[in-house]
Amino acid sequence: MQYVHHELTDAMIDHKQERQKDIERVLFSKHDRRVVVAGPGTGKSYLFQEVIKEAKKEGKTNFLAVTFIGKLSDALADELAGLAETVTLHGLARRIVLENCPKGWAYYPDIASIVEEDLAFKKIKKYQVGDDNYKERTKYYKSVGDDDVVHYALQTLKKNDKAIPRYDLILVDEFQDFNESEAQLIDLLSEKNKVLIVGDDDQALYEFKGSSPRYIREKFHPSNKLFEQHTLRFCSRCTPVIVEAFHSVVQKSGLSASRKGRINKEYLCYLPDKEEDGRLNPKILLSREIPPGEIPFRIHSELSAMLKGQKIKSVLIIGEGRSCKYSLVDIATRLKQVGFKNVDHRSLDTGQFSLKRPIIDGYKYISGGKNELLGWRILLGTMRAAERKKVVLETYDKPEAFMAHLAVDFKERHERNAGTLRKILTKTRSEISRIGNSTMGELMEQMIEARTEDRDLFVDQLVDENRNLARPLGNLEITVCNILGSKGLGADVVFLVGFDQGKLPMKDSVTDSETYQMLVALTRARKRMYLVNTIGRPVSKFLDFINPDCFQES
Numbered sequence: 001m002q003y004v005h006h007e008l009t010d011a012m013i014d015h016k017q018e019r020q021k022d023i024e025r026v027l028f029s030k031h032d033r034r035v036v037v038a039g040p041g042t043g044k045s046y047l048f049q050e051v052i053k054e055a056k057k058e059g060k061t062n063f064l065a066v067t068f069i070g071k072l073s074d075a076l077a078d079e080l081a082g083l084a085e086t087v088t089l090h091g092l093a094r095r096i097v098l099e100n101c102p103k104g105w106a107y108y109p110d111i112a113s114i115v116e117e118d119l120a121f122k123k124i125k126k127y128q129v130g131d132d133n134y135k136e137r138t139k140y141y142k143s144v145g146d147d148d149v150v151h152y153a154l155q156t157l158k159k160n161d162k163a164i165p166r167y168d169l170i171l172v173d174e175f176q177d178f179n180e181s182e183a184q185l186i187d188l189l190s191e192k193n194k195v196l197i198v199g200d201d202d203q204a205l206y207e208f209k210g211s212s213p214r215y216i217r218e219k220f221h222p223s224n225k226l227f228e229q230h231t232l233r234f235c236s237r238c239t240p241v242i243v244e245a246f247h248s249v250v251q252k253s254g255l256s257a258s259r260k261g262r263i264n265k266e267y268l269c270y271l272p273d274k275e276e277d278g279r280l281n282p283k284i285l286l287s288r289e290i291p292p293g294e295i296p297f298r299i300h301s302e303l304s305a306m307l308k309g310q311k312i313k314s315v316l317i318i319g320e321g322r323s324c325k326y327s328l329v330d331i332a333t334r335l336k337q338v339g340f341k342n343v344d345h346r347s348l349d350t351g352q353f354s355l356k357r358p359i360i361d362g363y364k365y366i367s368g369g370k371n372e373l374l375g376w377r378i379l380l381g382t383m384r385a386a387e388r389k390k391v392v393l394e395t396y397d398k399p400e401a402f403m404a405h406l407a408v409d410f411k412e413r414h415e416r417n418a419g420t421l422r423k424i425l426t427k428t429r430s431e432i433s434r435i436g437n438s439t440m441g442e443l444m445e446q447m448i449e450a451r452t453e454d455r456d457l458f459v460d461q462l463v464d465e466n467r468n469l470a471r472p473l474g475n476l477e478i479t480v481c482n483i484l485g486s487k488g489l490g491a492d493v494v495f496l497v498g499f500d501q502g503k504l505p506m507k508d509s510v511t512d513s514e515t516y517q518m519l520v521a522l523t524r525a526r527k528r529m530y531l532v533n534t535i536g537r538p539v540s541k542f543l544d545f546i547n548p549d550c551f552q553e554s
Contacts, residue, residue: 015270019234023047026196027054031228033190035175035197035219039267040523041237041490044198045079048171051196052083060168066092066186067173068206075488076173084171089182090146092165093153097144100156100163104142106371110358111138111145114377121389122396130155140399141374150181157188164192174487175199176213177206183215197227201263202250204516205484217261234270237490238523239278243269245522245550252545253515260512280310281528284546285554286499289535292327296334298532299495302554304473306493306528314477316491316524320517321482323503331497332480339469345480360421367418373399376406379414483517486524494525500537510541518542530554 023043026036027050038044052063063084067076077086087095094107108114112129115137119127127133129148138144144152157164172186176199189195201213219227235243246267249255255262271278290298299317306312319328332345358378365375380388395402403411479489498504505514522529531551533539543551 015234015268016272019043019232019270022230022232022234023050026230027051029228029230032194033197033227034195034230035199035216035227036230036232037200037216037220037263037265038198038232039200039202039235039265040520041235042232042267043234043236044173044232045076047198047232048076048080048173048196049083051171052080052169055169062166062168063171064092064165064167064169065171065173068177069174069487089178089185090149093149093185094144096153096156096163096165097149100160101144101152102142104371106143106365106374107145107149108141108143108361108374108378109146111141111143111374112147114141117388118392118396121392140397141377142371143374150185154181154185154188157185161192164188167193169193170195172197173199174203175216175219176201176204177211178215179210179212180215182211202255202265202516202519203487205487205513205520207513214261217263220263221261231265233266234268235523236270236272236274237526238269239271239281239525239527240269241278241282241284241550242522242525242529243267245284245546246519248547248550249515249518249522249542249545253510253518253542255512255515276310277527284522284529284531284551286531286533286539286543286551287554288533288539290532291535292330293334295327295495295497295532296331296338299331299335300338300340300473302530303476303493307473310527312476312492312527313472314491314493315479316486316489316494317478317480318483318486318494318496318521318524319498320504321484323506324482324498327497328480328482335478335480339474340476340478341469341474342476343478343480363414363418363421366415367422373402376402376414382414383410483521487520490524490526492525492527493530494521494528495530495532496521497532497534499531499533499540499542501540502537503534504540504542508541518545 023046026034026047036044036047038047048065055063065076065080065084065086066089067086069088080086098105098107115134118137119125119133124133130151134148138148138152170189170193172195175183175186175197178186186195186197197216197219199213199216201216204211204213207213218224220229222229238246256264269278285302287298299315303312303315317328317331329345332343335343358381362375362378362381365378366372380391383391391402391405394405479486479491496504501508504517505511531540531543
């Protein structure tokens, strides 16, 4: 495959025309159900904007955009600001359930854990969401949560199609990451709404949670006459070498169209006005045998050198989620110490607070006067297991008797803490410090102390450590996260750390899921990609899947 890095040629003009045709086929289609396969950087957000604008010309005004997880929903909301309401699928399911269930029900994300423990106390180990045993417990606590809200939304809409929300158009993003129930919910919505579904089976990252690319493959199959199939072929994010490496990994990993129904798709590089990026970054760079403690300093050095020859603003540092979890935290911390001002690693679990979130949720329920039974059941988590089991079994089918089985000192202590939380939620930080410790439970003291200490140390550290690093290097926007967290993101420079055999992939036999992760990691880069191998570990087998002329050692 030949790529041109100088002025526009007839071939590149053809690419421009073909890309516009891809978009117009979707825009001007009259089909009520459209599915679009869009690879990384092929312009799905732009497509959504254009589709909405075209529909507005016809007098349509009511649009809903649905995506898979909150971070992607936030990004999509920014892209579609003023054009469409944007929600996660679980947010939509939650709305459907709570608008149609009896008054007094609540949404508690972790209700499934409470149900599981209750059933275990009754020696019921085999159950599934929505069966009689599970349903009885959700009715008891009048609550739905993350694990069951889609199921209950489905049941609601199946029983009453008038409850299906109506929009002029529903746009669905990242459909390859939906599971069976979630896909069924979209199908129900499509019975009463026009829908445009977008996804890419090469970016399916959530199979470990039951999601599957099978559902987008079924909708995209030519035999499916309920949907009209479209493709966005032209990548305007990645340089030619990244696109070539993408195809090489797909081919050599065995992730082909003949296997498991993968969608055979074109994925072409087209960088109008950005040909210089391809010329300045003709190779993927491999760094071998790097000690973990040296990685932040190597990143500093590479970025400093790169800024002498080209303009960069954003950096993404990613790794396989489990094996690189702590090294990513360390890299982020050391980058701040080196002097970078804008290092975002908020998505990582650093264990900042000593007070567990469920306890706060319990206090909110009982202090707010809504669904107090659920609040007190959450607070049972502070009891020893034997005591908790006794309360649950004695009141298993008698919610009206629950409070009578709680010890007086237990109720008094938590009611006092709930009152303190109510005060905290209505006061500023300076006012919080004046709340007397005599009225504050031990757990609340820990929360306030941890928050104050962490915040002050962080501010002091940031001020002290970022005084001397020169701009623009010190001003680079750096995001550190795992590969799943990088979904939907793009950066001028990407460092894939932990490029080791035993991390990505974990074994000699590469799984489809690991290949999807590698493809997603590669295609985050707008300009340059670094593969960082750890000292003492063999280089990832994925290097064998990349054509040798696509990379060089740095």
